[in-house]
Amino acid sequence: MKRTLTLLLALGGLAAVALVVAPLTATAVPAPSDTVRSVSMDDDDEEESPPCHRTEFETELVKKACAEGGQFAAKDAMKRFVREAKTKLALGEVDCRTCHDVLAPEYSLKADGMKLFNEWKTKLEAAK
């Protein structure tokens, strides 16, 4: 028991040292980390969406999003659709993998993925 206590105290001491040292080392080398951060932010801004993997669509939602903004837009549209379905329909725990067995970049559908999408869509329209 006493040994455990000593160990805990020692770990606490180490954590305290880490807390003091971390900000110090951070300020010691500001230039490189700042540069790296701003470069990667620029990259994000300019990153273009890849086109959608599908070339044929069964839904207007995804077809339109893909045409307008590629796969990123399709992803956003899907996220909104799933969020709306989750809030308005009593679906329990659902997520992207409820319908897709693989996510990026294929987003291939499970056997009942298309059927589920249509079911949710019909229910959402009825709920409006």
Ligand code: HEC
């Ligand atoms: C209710 C079933 C369902 C759920 C849940 C779902 N999807 Fe989809 N998703 C589909 C269907 C169906 C398609 C194909 C639409 C078509 O053919 O027009 C699709 C297509 C896509 C595509 C287009 C991919 C491409 O490049 O061809 C993306 C991206 C996508 N889904 C992302 C997501 C993400 C991210 C989530 C989770 C937030 C999600 N999906 C949840 C049914 C679903």
